[in-house]
Amino acid sequence: NAGVTQTPKFRILKIGQSMTLQCTQDMNHNYMYWYRQDPGMGLKLIYYSVGAGITDKGEVPNGYNVSRSTTEDFPLRLELAAPSQTSVYFCASSYSADTPREQYFGPGTRLTVT
Amino acid sequence: AQTVTQSQPEMSVQEAETVTLSCTYDTSENNYYLFWYKQPPSRQMILVIRQEAYKQQNATENRFSVNFQKAAKSFSLKISDSQLGDTAMYFCAFIASALNYGGSQGNLIFGKGTKLSVKP
Numbered sequence: 637n638a639g640v641t642q643t644p645k646f647r648i649l650k651i652g653q654s655m656t657l658q659c660t661q662d663m664n665h666n667y668m669y670w671y672r673q674d675p676g677m678g679l680k681l682i683y684y685s686v687g688a689g690i691t692d693k694g695e696v697p698n699g700y701n702v703s704r705s706t707t708e709d710f711p712l713r714l715e716l717a718a719p720s721q722t723s724v725y726f727c728a729s730s731y732s733a734d735t736p737r738e739q740y741f742g743p744g745t746r747l748t749v750t
Numbered sequence: 751a752q753t754v755t756q757s758q759p760e761m762s763v764q765e766a767e768t769v770t771l772s773c774t775y776d777t778s779e780n781n782y783y784l785f786w787y788k789q790p791p792s793r794q795m796i797l798v799i800r801q802e803a804y805k806q807q808n809a810t811e812n813r814f815s816v817n818f819q820k821a822a823k824s825f826s827l828k829i830s831d832s833q834l835g836d837t838a839m840y841f842c843a844f845i846a847s848a849l850n851y852g853g854s855q856g857n858l859i860f861g862k863g864t865k866l867s868v869k870p
Contacts, residue, residue, distance in 0.1 A: 678863055681858070726795060738800060741795035746793075
C-alpha cells in the first residue's frame with residue numbers, strides 16, 4: 637500500500653491565485669482530514685469527511701473548500717490565495733469511527749503565498 | 751474545549767541516555783485517546799505510541815513508553831537509549847472517543863510540539 641499520498645510537495649502561489657491540493661489514500665479508510673501546520677505550531681483541522689459525499693468544517697475552514705466524490709480522494713481547494721494561507725498542509729485518513737482512531741498522515745505540501 | 755499543552759519547546763539529550771517529554775491536557779471527557787507523534791525534518795508525521803484512557807496500564811513500544819496519569823491529565827513520553835534518529839519534533843495529541851463530540855468527529859487536538867535534539 638502507498639498509504640496517503642499528496643501532490644504537489646511544494647508550491648508557490650501569487651496572491652489571488654487558486655489551486656487544488658490533491659490527497660489519495662489506498663487503505664479504504666472512510667474518514668479523511670485536512671490539517672494545516674503553521675511554523676512552530678501543531679496541526680489544526682481545516683475540513684474532514686466521514687465518507688464519500690459527506691464533508692464538514694474543522695477548526696480553521698475559512699478560505700478553503702473540499703469535496704469527496706470517492707472513498708479514495710479528498711482534494712482541498714484554495715480560492716483567492718492569501719499570505720495567511722502560507723503553511724504546510726497535511727492530509728490524513730483513518731478507519732471508520734472504531735477504536736483506536738489512529739490517523740495516517742501524508743507527507744505534506746509546503747505552500748507559500750506571496 | 752479540549753486543550754493540549756507541551757511546556758518544553760526544546761530539549762536535548764546525549765545519545766544512549768533517557769529523556770522525558772511532558773504533555774498535559776484538559777478535557778471533560780472520560781473516554782479518549784492520547785498519542786505521541788514524531789515529525790522528523792522530512793515533515794512526515796509518524797505515530798510513536800498511543801494510549802487509551804480506559805486502560806490503566808501505560809503503553810510501551812520498544813524504547814518508547816508513556817506515563818499516563820489520568821487524574822492529573824498528564825501524558826509524558828519517555829525515550830530510553832536515545833538514538834540520533836530520534837531527533838525530531840514530538841507532538842502530543844488528544845482525540846475524544848465520542849462519535850459525535852463537538853461535531854468534529856476526527857478532530858485530533860495537537861500541542862505545539864517539543865523539538866528534541868539527540869547529540870552524539
